Amino acid sequence: MLARAAPAGEPGLTDAPPPGRHTSRPLTLPGDVMRDAGRHVIDMICAHLDEGAAEPVTARLPPQTAKELRDQPVPLSPADPLQVLGELGPLLRSGNTHPDHPRFLAFVPSPGNYMGVLAAALAAGFAVPTGWSFSGPVSTAIEKTTIAWLVELLGLPPETGGLFVSGGSTATLHALTVARDTTAGSQYDRATAYCSDQTHFSVGRALHVLGISRDRVRHLPTGMDGRLDVRQVEERVRADRRAGLTPFAVIANAGTTGTGAVDPLADLSALCSRHRLWFHVDGAFGAAAAITEEGRRAVPGLPLADSLSIDPHKWLFQPAEIGCVLLRRPELLRQSFGVPHPSYLSGADGTDEDLMQYGIQQTREFRALKLWLSLKVFGARAFRDAVAAGMQLAEDVGKHIASRDDLELVTAPSLGVLTFRPIARALVPRDRLDRITDRVVGAIAERLAESGDALVMPALVADRRVLRLCTINPRADVRELEAVVDGVAALADELITDLLTEPRRTP
Helix, strand or coil, X not given: CCCCCCCCCCCCCCCCCCCCCXXXXXXXXXXXXXXXXXXXXXXXXXXHHHHHHHCCCCXXXXXXXXXXXXXXXXXXXXXXXXXXXXXXXXXXXXXXXXCCCCCECCCCCCCCCHHHHHHHHHHHHCCCCCCCCCCCHHHHHXXXXXXXXXXXXXXXXXXXXXXXXXXXXXXXXXXXXXXXXXXXXXXXXXXEEEEECCCCHHHHHHHHHCCCCXXXXXXXXXXXXXXXXXXXXXXXXXXXXXXXXXXXXXXXEECCCCCCCECCHHHHHHHHHHHCCEEEEECCCHHHHHHCHHHHHHCCCHHHCCEEEECHHHHCCCCCCCEEEEECCCHHHHHHHCCCCCHHHHCCCCCCCCHHHHCCCCCCCCCHHHHHHHHHHHCHHHHHHHHHXXXXXXXXXXXXXXXXXXXXXEEEEECCEEEEEECCCCCCCHHHHHHHHHHHHHHHHHHHHHXXXXXXXXXXXXXEEEEEEECCCCCCCHHHHHHHHHHHHHHHXXXXXXXXXXXXXXX
């Protein structure tokens, strides 16, 4: 076959690759080149983990560099792997925000661990099959074992089982699919769900995907404590039933993202039993606290959930993506997602216990290996200590905030999350106080992000703008975080003074 003639300046499709870097077989590299590239990648990762704390938290990518990346043409010819990796390293180090940085205090950080990183590489490198025990007996056994370990560590009923999925959003989607099928059945066009106004947006998205119209999702208001009022939920359930609707699920929080609030789980479980409703607990980040004694006291009633979502890539220190859906009756996952084996699988030893029968994915990443390998290497006690350290860190930082006369602790530490805001020590007119403080909170978050010193995001608590800290990274240091708080206070004084000297606009 004749090779296509290449235009002037363009390499031909059959041009030889750079000598010594590629083989004649498509998409392969010689063994020595693979090893050199692998060592380079490992060195990059280790340098990031060893030295990353001394670098800025937030991205410093110049706009021109971003434009150049977006405008790159499709590469047609091979390149030296080490050269490409050498160009990529600085982009990864300085071009993105780092959720694993000890001063990343926004959202819920993702402080993964090195063994989880290696597990992700091993799963991809060995192209480990999952979902079907015929082709993946080891991966199936490891996933089932890791689920059982997680159930035991969380103190859930031993019959609990489930599946590792991409994250909390997918875990919630799986759980609420089972809830709809089990509780609402064919009447899901009138199905109605109940949650708080602090519930994560992924819950509403999952219900929308399931065909539950937005006007059938009751986001019930909470007070300063951020918790669902059980009496209010019951009143709304009764009213909706009288209106001909089909209440089917209550979604409770075991640690809201905003303040770490925990809904009254035991009382909500009793309500669901009385009204034959499904009880789902969103524990995407907060449920992990239950692996410690103190945390288990903070999320009482967790074992009463019909279903639970938890993200090991949050407070169990795994790289993304690894979420988990757990059910007290895991066979209900098979009832919702199970399918007959197609003819090309019928000759093998596939069974109804295959994990492909428990979720919406067939081909999927071998996620369980991350948590399995991490637990095998570090041991469960190390994970308990790391979770406990995150909660204690929030307590210590909270005391530091409360000790200052220029800061107000708005919500006390709960599951490693606390909120606070500055108190104006300058003479601020009462009619301008809240407005100025709200502006200062937003400006502080922007200044910190621009400097790269820390990432702290604003949030709303009872319509007051606050700064929120999440302290679950085990590499965080209390003195460093106290210094961040002190810097916030100094910056607030400066900003308040500046705002007070601004000329007031007349309406």
